[in-house]
Amino acid sequence: MSVMEPETGKPFQDCKELFALLSEYLDEELPPGTCEQIRAHIAGCPPCVEFVNSLRRSVDLLHKLRTGEAPGPLPEAARDELRRAFRRNREGFHA
Amino acid sequence: MSDIREVELARDLLAGKEEAFDRFVETFRSKIFRYSFMMCGHREDAEEVSQETLLKVFESFDQLREPERVKAWVFRIAKNACLMKRRKSVFAPSQELSLDQFLPASDQDGGHRKLQIADWSELPDTQVLRAELRDVLSRAIAGLPEIYRGVILLRDVEELSTEETAAALDVSLEVVKTRLHRARLAIRQELDEYLR
Numbered sequence: 596m597s598v599m600e601p602e603t604g605k606p607f608q609d610c611k612e613l614f615a616l617l618s619e620y621l622d623e624e625l626p627p628g629t630c631e632q633i634r635a636h637i638a639g640c641p642p643c644v645e646f647v648n649s650l651r652r653s654v655d656l657l658h659k660l661r662t663g664e665a666p667g668p669l670p671e672a673a674r675d676e677l678r679r680a681f682r683r684n685r686e687g688f689h690a
Numbered sequence: 691m692s693d694i695r696e697v698e699l700a701r702d703l704l705a706g707k708e709e710a711f712d713r714f715v716e717t718f719r720s721k722i723f724r725y726s727f728m729m730c731g732h733r734e735d736a737e738e739v740s741q742e743t744l745l746k747v748f749e750s751f752d753q754l755r756e757p758e759r760v761k762a763w764v765f766r767i768a769k770n771a772c773l774m775k776r777r778k779s780v781f782a783p784s785q786e787l788s789l790d791q792f793l794p795a796s797d798q799d800g801g802h803r804k805l806q807i808a809d810w811s812e813l814p815d816t817q818v819l820r821a822e823l824r825d826v827l828s829r830a831i832a833g834l835p836e837i838y839r840g841v842i843l844l845r846d847v848e849e850l851s852t853e854e855t856a857a858a859l860d861v862s863l864e865v866v867k868t869r870l871h872r873a874r875l876a877i878r879q880e881l882d883e884y885l886r
């Protein structure tokens with residue numbers, strides 16, 4: 596595969612080939628062989644290193660977004676409605 | 691994957707331990723709210739979706755066969771509640787994102803083509819997101835077509851697994867992976883522009 600020989604081919608072409616796989620690469624969802632091919636390309640390609648790092652950083656930032664918007668306090672009537680639904684379901688379950 | 695804590699709460703409730711009820715409500719209400727707020731764009735709608743989802747969850751709690759899958763199960767119900775609620779899309783129209791549109795431009799630099807990327811080392815590496823950066827991210831997500839927005843919210847914000855996301859959204863693993871990647875590329879590009 597050309598991705599294994601970054602010096603011999605056209606480097607930019609190779610970057611493009613990897614491009615579709617980078618999220619799966621970060622998420623470790625690729626077969627070991629493919630993962631190794633990508634690592635081999637990236638090792639010799641500073642722009643890809645930079646790109647992968649920026650993609651990884653983006654994902655890290657998205658994780659932190661969880662601390663954001665929060666709902667207002669749950670009104671007691673709404674909580675009671677939920678509790679009643681839960682109990683009804685429990686009773687039906689045992690009936 | 692579902693956090694152990696959430697799975698435990700689901701197990702306790704299935705076993706009839708009502709003391710888990712309040713913590714279950716608290717945990718899932720804020721998750722459902724965040725997701726539906728970003729999906730429908732109105733705080734009021736998101737509050738309603740949260741309540742409707744939890745109601746549905748408790749009305750059919752005995753149908754949760756595998757407590758390990760509680761997160762996917764709850765979000766599946768939330769997704770449907772969102773669809774019912776939504777006033778016609780306040781955000782981006784439905785469209786496909788192509789890979790090529792996210793390939794960074796390149797410079798001819800001494801015979802090598804170099805990708806043009808902003809200096810990401812400027813980004814502060816703090817636990818808490820600055821308000822400005824949070825806005826940039828939120829707007830970037832809001833600007834994604836709905837099919838991509840749903841996937842990135844579940845995978846990267848709520849941190850469901852690929853399998854859980856596929857189950858919640860009723861699509862294949864491949865579809866989750868493809869949409870996630872394009873959504874991430876779009877977010878990365880927005881951040882890159884912000885950092886220039």
Ligand SMILES: [Zn+2]
Nearest residue numbers: 609610640643
């Ligand atoms: Zn490269």
